[in-house]
Amino acid sequence: MSKGITxxxxxxxxxxxELVTKADLxxxxxxxxxxxxxxxxxxxxxxxxxxxxxxxxxxGHTNAYFxxxxxxxxxxxxxxxxxxxxxxxxxxxxxxxKNDGSGNIIVDEEAKLEEELIVRPTSETxxxxxxxxxxxxxxxxxxxxxxxxxVVRWEMRTRLFLRTAEFLWQEGHTAHATSEEAIEEAEKMxxxxxxxxxxxxxxxxxxxxxTPNERFAGAIETYCIEALMQDGKxxxxxTSHFLGQNFAKAFDVKFTSKEGKLDHVWATSWGVSTRLMxxxxxxxxxxxxxxxxxxxxxxxxxxxxxxxxxxxxNRISEVADALVKELKAMxxxxxxxxxxxQRPGFKFAEYELKGVPVxxxxxxxxxxxGTAEIARRDTREKQTVNQEGLASYIENLLGExxxxxxxxxxxxxxxxxxxxxxxxDFKKILDEKGGxxxxxxxxxxxxxxxxxxxxxxxxxxxxLDNALEDGVCILTGQPSKQRVLFARAY
Amino acid sequence: MSKGITxxxxxxxxxxxELVTKADLxxxxxxxxxxxxxxxxxxxxxxxxxxxxxxxxxxGHTNAYFxxxxxxxxxxxxxxxxxxxxxxxxxxxxxxxKNDGSGNIIVDEEAKLEEELIVRPTSETxxxxxxxxxxxxxxxxxxxxxxxxxVVRWEMRTRLFLRTAEFLWQEGHTAHATSEEAIEEAEKMxxxxxxxxxxxxxxxxxxxxxTPNERFAGAIETYCIEALMQDGKxxxxxTSHFLGQNFAKAFDVKFTSKEGKLDHVWATSWGVSTRLMxxxxxxxxxxxxxxxxxxxxxxxxxxxxxxxxxxxxNRISEVADALVKELKAMxxxxxxxxxxxQRPGFKFAEYELKGVPVxxxxxxxxxxxGTAEIARRDTREKQTVNQEGLASYIENLLGExxxxxxxxxxxxxxxxxxxxxxxxDFKKILDEKGGxxxxxxxxxxxxxxxxxxxxxxxxxxxxLDNALEDGVCILTGQPSKQRVLFARAY
Numbered sequence: 001m002s003k004g005i006t007x008x009x010x011x012x013x014x015x016x017x018e019l020v021t022k023a024d025l026x027x028x029x030x031x032x033x034x035x036x037x038x039x040x041x042x043x044x045x046x047x048x049x050x051x052x053x054x055x056x057x058x059x060g061h062t063n064a065y066f067x068x069x070x071x072x073x074x075x076x077x078x079x080x081x082x083x084x085x086x087x088x089x090x091x092x093x094x095x096x097x098k099n100d101g102s103g104n105i106i107v108d109e110e111a112k113l114e115e116e117l118i119v120r121p122t123s124e125t126x127x128x129x130x131x132x133x134x135x136x137x138x139x140x141x142x143x144x145x146x147x148x149x150x151v152v153r154w155e156m157r158t159r160l161f162l163r164t165a166e167f168l169w170q171e172g173h174t175a176h177a178t179s180e181e182a183i184e185e186a187e188k189m190x191x192x193x194x195x196x197x198x199x200x201x202x203x204x205x206x207x208x209x210x211t212p213n214e215r216f217a218g219a220i221e222t223y224c225i226e227a228l229m230q231d232g233k234x235x236x237x238x239t240s241h242f243l244g245q246n247f248a249k250a251f252d253v254k255f256t257s258k259e260g261k262l263d264h265v266w267a268t269s270w271g272v273s274t275r276l277m278x279x280x281x282x283x284x285x286x287x288x289x290x291x292x293x294x295x296x297x298x299x300x301x302x303x304x305x306x307x308x309x310x311x312x313x314n315r316i317s318e319v320a321d322a323l324v325k326e327l328k329a330m331x332x333x334x335x336x337x338x339x340x341x342q343r344p345g346f347k348f349a350e351y352e353l354k355g356v357p358v359x360x361x362x363x364x365x366x367x368x369x370g371t372a373e374i375a376r377r378d379t380r381e382k383q384t385v386n387q388e389g390l391a392s393y394i395e396n397l398l399g400e401x402x403x404x405x406x407x408x409x410x411x412x413x414x415x416x417x418x419x420x421x422x423x424x425d426f427k428k429i430l431d432e433k434g435g436x437x438x439x440x441x442x443x444x445x446x447x448x449x450x451x452x453x454x455x456x457x458x459x460x461x462x463x464l465d466n467a468l469e470d471g472v473c474i475l476t477g478q479p480s481k482q483r484v485l486f487a488r489a490y
Numbered sequence: 491m492s493k494g495i496t497x498x499x500x501x502x503x504x505x506x507x508e509l510v511t512k513a514d515l516x517x518x519x520x521x522x523x524x525x526x527x528x529x530x531x532x533x534x535x536x537x538x539x540x541x542x543x544x545x546x547x548x549x550g551h552t553n554a555y556f557x558x559x560x561x562x563x564x565x566x567x568x569x570x571x572x573x574x575x576x577x578x579x580x581x582x583x584x585x586x587x588k589n590d591g592s593g594n595i596i597v598d599e600e601a602k603l604e605e606e607l608i609v610r611p612t613s614e615t616x617x618x619x620x621x622x623x624x625x626x627x628x629x630x631x632x633x634x635x636x637x638x639x640x641v642v643r644w645e646m647r648t649r650l651f652l653r654t655a656e657f658l659w660q661e662g663h664t665a666h667a668t669s670e671e672a673i674e675e676a677e678k679m680x681x682x683x684x685x686x687x688x689x690x691x692x693x694x695x696x697x698x699x700x701t702p703n704e705r706f707a708g709a710i711e712t713y714c715i716e717a718l719m720q721d722g723k724x725x726x727x728x729t730s731h732f733l734g735q736n737f738a739k740a741f742d743v744k745f746t747s748k749e750g751k752l753d754h755v756w757a758t759s760w761g762v763s764t765r766l767m768x769x770x771x772x773x774x775x776x777x778x779x780x781x782x783x784x785x786x787x788x789x790x791x792x793x794x795x796x797x798x799x800x801x802x803x804n805r806i807s808e809v810a811d812a813l814v815k816e817l818k819a820m821x822x823x824x825x826x827x828x829x830x831x832q833r834p835g836f837k838f839a840e841y842e843l844k845g846v847p848v849x850x851x852x853x854x855x856x857x858x859x860g861t862a863e864i865a866r867r868d869t870r871e872k873q874t875v876n877q878e879g880l881a882s883y884i885e886n887l888l889g890e891x892x893x894x895x896x897x898x899x900x901x902x903x904x905x906x907x908x909x910x911x912x913x914x915d916f917k918k919i920l921d922e923k924g925g926x927x928x929x930x931x932x933x934x935x936x937x938x939x940x941x942x943x944x945x946x947x948x949x950x951x952x953x954l955d956n957a958l959e960d961g962v963c964i965l966t967g968q969p970s971k972q973r974v975l976f977a978r979a980y
Contacts (some may be wrong), residue, residue: 027620029557029616029620030561030564030616030619030620031557031559031560031561031607034557034558034559035557036554036555036556036620037555038554039552039553039635042553042554042555043553045555046553062529063532063533063536064527064529064532065526065527065532065535065658066519066526067519067521067524067525067526067656068524068609068642068656069521069524069580069656071520071521072587072595073595074520075587075595076593076594076595087586087588088585088586089585089587090559090582090584090585090607091582091583091584091585091586091587091597092580092581092582092583093581093582093583093584093597094580094581094583095578095579095580095581096577096578096579097562097565097581097608098577103566104566105562105563105565105566105572107562107581116597117521118587119582119609126519126521129520130517130520130526133517139831145529149640150558150640154585154586166558168555
């Protein structure tokens with residue numbers, strides 16, 4: 001199969017778009033900004049969901065489901081929230097279509113809603129309106145709830161997975177009796193996200209907090225994990241917010257403490273989305289196609305027979321079937337591709353494109369020698385291996401590949417953090433090298449905004465446990481106590 | 491805890507509503523017709539999802555995701571489909587809100603969509619519009635795709651789980667090269683649903699086909715499973731449709747056959763929804779609360795200590811912890827409720843309300859005797875059992891309870907199928923006994939409609955493998971070759 005993907009060097013953005021489409025991950029739909037997640041792409045997302053869901057449950061959370069629609073008035077209740085979300089959302093105004101008499105289907109103007117409904121862009125408002133009925137006393141706290149759902153934000157410029165009008169995500173919404181407990185929860189979930197990104201996606205992340213400018217609309221503190229893509233642009237991979245009492249006050253959610261005192265409840269929310277698919281693809285893949293970390297690969301091992309006759313295929317199938325059985329018993333997902341409609345070379349290219357971590361090829365000579373040819377997707381190295389103990393060899397190799405992909409991304413990320421002490425240097429690094437630029441900033445939103453306008457770089461985060469260091473702001477020369485991480489970002 | 495649920499005899503409908511709310515399954519939201527599925531209810535739904543999803547995958551299906559929104563014009567493409575769905579749907583007309591200058595948030599009239607979008611009530615149209623790009627040749631077939639999603643149908647009278655404006659469901663959409671293969675798929679999925687209903691929900695179902703009147707809008711044949719609730723009303727628990735080439739024609743989806751002939755693709759669709767939660771609740775529960783089949787119970791076993799001192803609790807905890815460990819190793823979900831804020835009697839009532847299948851109570855005397863008190867939720871029987879071998883005893887008991895709940899529902903259902911040979915008898919049975927009435931019908935939509943108007947009973951289905959029998963229609967006296975099943979229904 002001819003892959004014909006633009007190379008990363010030629011046009012990184014084009015490479016990404018083609019890869020997503022040709023590897024059967026997703027495609028644009030007829031509805032502006034909305035994507036179709038195809039079976040192969042969705043099966044990766046399902047693996048992400050399963051791993052995350054287990055991590056949420058292991059940390060005491062349960063799932064629930066809240067309405068898709070939010071009454072318009074709810075948005076006005078939290079002042080900064082409405083500014084952040086109301087400006088780009090799908091608005092439901094009617095609840096019926098009708099036939100206009102000449103066969104055209106039109107909106108039935110008589111079926112106008114009294115109050116317009118917003119398709120949820122995020123669910124803080126509807127959930128805190130619900131929590132009011134769930135919380136009376138400290139005994140009802142904490143509430144540790146997560147929701148898997150679709151949300152809609154009316155984006156004008158969309159890209160598959162990275163920015164779509166509708167996307168899939170999970171949103172955790174927790175309620176606590178104290179500020180300390182809520183902050184602890186927000187931080188705990190940030191670390192869950194970071195663990196997931198590093199151990200499953202094999203994407204190293206910087207853990208940090210956002211500047212006030214970049215905070216979630218309605219949050220007191222936004223924690224984030226920031227990843228680096230191969231083109232040197234950063235990608236926000238997950239956020240966890242300490243919301244203080246903002247939503248509890250907006251929706252009048254109070255509780256009686258152990259001491260009998262009435263107080264507003266403390267909140268967090270946290271989410272990751274199908275955007276992680278974009279991060280996964282852009283962090284590891286190459287000009288031949290996807291490179292998937294084994295833990296998230298829908299097919300971890302593919303076996304391709306190389307034969308000249310039905311008799312040869314039969315003999316190969318016998319060995320292959322036994323290997324399939326062994327691998328399945330080890331919980332490794334494996335496919336034996338004995339289609340006779342395609343030649344081995346076509347299959348090799350197809351599985352490279354789809355990022356299958358390990359390919360096993362077996363021909364007549366392999367049978368004679370008791371060997372198989374193993375190709376790993378990450379390094380594209382091939383090796384001839386004895387059939388004896390092959391399943392264990394593959395099991396180890398999958399672990400090695402997972403680790404290697406991570407280490408490669410980690411080295412790239414670490415090599416891409418550059419210090420800049422002058423504004424000239426700062427701009428030069430952004431233009432010539434990309435990556436994160438670690439620089440002093442005077443702490444004002446105005447400076448941050450001006451740097452953004454002049455360089456398109458934003459402060460990705462102030463890393464957690466940042467080292468203190470005296471310096472001066474690269475733009476204004478004002479004193480600064482610590483460096484922050486700038487980057488151009490998705 | 492005081493349950494205070496209306497009894498079934500007093501008011502079945504009220505009993506249901508109170509049970510759903512008090513057992514923490516779901517509640518009404520602030521958005522008309524939309525429900526909040528609470529953590530306990532959602533965890534049952536998750537178990538249903540997991541079991542169904544596995545059954546779908548075992549039969550060769552994969553999941554994917556299609557847009558929430560459907561362009562209005564898509565609905566007009568399949569003539570009967572538009573009549574069925576366009577009249578009750580949420581319509582998105584705008585994509586932005588704005589501040590009107592005096593602090594009010596209003597719809598921004600400048601952000602009006604060129605074409606209105608419908609929030610999907612079902613996805614045949616958007617999916618078949620997508621399949622056009624996926625299918626060129628017989629090699630691309632079959633496509634066996636399922637989607638887990640939320641859908642919206644603007645219902646005027648809603649009831650938690652049974653009929654809500656937004657609900658959760660799965661919808662399978664498959665594409666085939668031949669009519670035979672599509673029919674086989676539609677029937678296969680009907681049997682998957684029936685197996686699921688009987689083996690997981692413990693709800694016996696009649697497998698059948700709908701009359702033309704009751705068919706899905708756009709289907710050639712609608713297969714269904716029909717369950718019976720304790721009040722004698724039927725509930726459609728799942729449907730599987732053979733769609734012929736209707737949607738392929740509407741969306742111009744053709745393929746080249748092996749023989750090089752161009753033809754339209756054959757389709758099926760099939761779905762079950764959170765309505766199954768309603769069926770589960772209404773089929774088994776009693777005046778004390780939920781009765782859950784063990785396979786779907788979020789907590790299968792609860793252990794309640796009965797103690798007078800901390801020292802006693804410590805000793806009980808030792809035994810309980812060991813039991814918890816043993817049960818968990820058997821993959822049985824168990825909770826040891828050692829809360830000191832509630833008394834045992836309160837806990838007993840709470841777990842009865844929530845339908846926990848097995849309750850283990852242990853007090854000081856049990857420790858002395860090496861016993862425990864076991865109460866099963868289905869029959870409410872108690873028994874004193876030796877601690878030795880207790881885990882295995884409980885494992886067996888859970889299997890027995892699952893079977894007993896099913897057998898009880900099966901007996902009730904079988905006792906509730908009554909033959910009627912005259913219209914008088916027919917009406918009398920409906921009013922006095924309820925259940926399914928097996929009667930002759932002349933096969934015309936007019937007769938079906940008149941019976942519905944006069945008795946509120948509809949033809950639930952023509953059972954598969956129905957016995958042929960000469961008779962005359964209960965309403966018109968016209969000749970009939972088989973009986974069909976009537977009932978009043980949810």
